[in-house]
Amino acid sequence: MTGTDTIEGLLRTCAPQVLGALVRRYGDFDLCEDAVQEALIAAAEQWPRQGVPEQPRGWLLTVGARRYIDLVRSEAARRRREDAVALATPDSALLARAADETPGTDRDDSLSLLFLCCHPDLSPPSRIALTLRAVGGLTTAQIAAAFLVPESTMAQRISRAKQTIKAAGGALMLPEGEDRAPRLAEVRHVLYLVFNEGYTASGGDELTAPELSTEAIRLTRLLHRLLPEDEETAGLLALMLLTDARRPARTGPHGELVPLAEQDRGRWDAGLVAEGVALISRTLPRGRVGPYQLQAAIAAVHDEAESAGATDWPQILALYELLERTGPNPMITLNRAVAVAMVDGPGAGLALLDEVAEDKRMARHHRLLATRAHLLELLGDGEAAAVAYREAARRTTSAPERRHLTERARRLG
Template sequence: MTGPDEIEDLLRTCAPQVLGALVRRYGDFDLCEDAVQEALIAAAEQWPEQGVPAHPRGWLVTVAGRRYIDLVRSEAARRRREDTVALATPDAELLAPAADDAQGADRDDSLPLLFLCCHPDLSPPSRIALTLRAVGGLTTAQIAAAFLVPESTMAQRISRAKQTIKAAGGQLALPEGEDRAARLAEVRHVLYLVFNEGYTASAGEELTAPELSTEAIRLARLLHRLLPEDPETAGLLALMLLTDARRPARTGPHGELVPLAEQDRGLWDAGLVAEGVELLGRTLPRGRVGPYQLQAAIAAVHDEAASAEATDWPQILALYELLELTGPNPMVTLNRAVAVAMVHGPAAGLALLDELAGDRRTARHHRLHAARAHLLELLGDKEAASEAYREAARRTTSAPERRHLTERARRLG
């Protein structure tokens, strides 16, 4: 008998495929999403007792389709969707899950659905929320908890996102040509943001939100499977795997932050490291190298070092220099400054940080002050380092980071 964990995994895999099938059939993203959620709830309640059907996706499409018809035929929905009712597929067609599954199981609309959720008319937060809800299968409550906002706020955000897509005439179809390349970059960026928020939560009492990183990796695997020849998608997945491999060592017994240089590398997930390195090895020789591949290469250098002292900092510095050419931004420069300090000495790194102090995007960011504190500590200026750590602690919204930075300052006196 299939266990609850296996059923949950199966439902999460089927969810975007079922939603894609309904959206393609009926076109109403908002109502289709409601119908699919009800079908998933029904499956979660029935399958553990009755067993998983022979054609789970067909079962879900059938139940969701019936629920959609019920919703459309309700009095409130009829006034708003008379045309949809006229065009809706008859119930008889929906009564053959095996036939539906046989004809449509090979059609996976997950990629078009990802593109639809990352519609250019949506703001980045709305893209993230809608992607996690529609493609990731997370509940509104789970998404709200991960981003530390009330469930009602997240529900409104998701509802507005769906209405925006409807008003923009968003279609469940892959963009073509240059538009496809631009939209694919947006999809990758959304997954990158989701992963980063899960790996280091921007606010709250917990350092990480593992459900977000796990979901980002799952969706990146899906995207890579659907676009196996896209090098930046492969690079993004490799970056996630190589970074998430360190998660077991990032916190101490009481949830305290453990910096990379102080982590027990024996706790790192060797399987994820090997998978990420192998994927990167297949990706880099293909031609043009993009920012995700370069970030993955940097992560691989860290992960393959037997100790912090054995880290190949000259190679990391060279990779950051390439990264600044392909995807320049202040955070890349900040990280390059740390690499410069490790290769050419802390004074050289501090000089680069001084340049960033004049950039409004980073001048008030806690990471700039934390990096300055670290380099001042390496330089031996304990007093200035302590003050910089305290300033970084004042600016961060993450409680674990604040405690870590405050403790660093205390140790320096």
């Protein structure tokens, strides 16, 4: 096994397992996470040249433990702790074998790490950054590049996040009782945000950041494997698969945005569509239906239609109405307005948009203007649609979306 992609996948799989083992042993999330990152970098440099070791997890655990001890020794203020660690630590040459022989050391702490990285005291951006680094195994530079911020800025964000967890007394354990459901919802939300940023980047010159959406799917697969009976996690995974299946057709030859109705459906990933449809079909009848399951069901209706004209809009409208009842949200209402327009005519959809515009969160949002422009175009009012397209283009921070909206306005004159 020497392929770079294969090694990178192996490292990302091992990262949370090794971090969990070190945190269990030493209890210091901050230094253990730094040590694991250094071990991952060492592996990425050595394995392509020397080959993957017979026990890659044990190799990473050995190197990570050595790096941890080095980090402790480098801090004069922690001299007494260094002595305690040195007494408690077995010879590093035997560490990999000891890890395999010690009862309980082989367990997978990935789920506990996800909960810890999504600690309620952290802001959503900090949760995302820490999850991608600690559980995803991405370097600070990779995360910074994906979110179009300087590496120093991302490093500070991650450092503050780890200090916040330390101050809050965060421990590597699964929440129990009443705390478990809301914490799990936070984990799902972080993965959802990572996927969305990857599928439609909020800024920059590229429409998508595939490394983020791919990583979100990988981590959600992990969460689903660890919690196979959780319907909303299954729904989230199905939603990601069904949405990401369209990514190959979302951009044209020059990187331009291609709307769903104009996409070449032959370029959609049929394997992801089939997997997503099968997953949501198994999940929906099992129990209480939540918003991720409903969004996945909507995505499945779109993906199963042979053409845009064959889309079952009445079914989509019914699903949006149910989704809106599970948790009112102006963005959901915005999408429902499109479904209303397709079922009852653009005038009915525009009337619903007037209600959305009353929400201060949406009044100046470029998606509201872009949707209004689209419905005005369907209504035949090209002049008003062009004005709305131009205003939407001025407000978006995404260069591909700006070019698309500007081109729509130009076509209408």
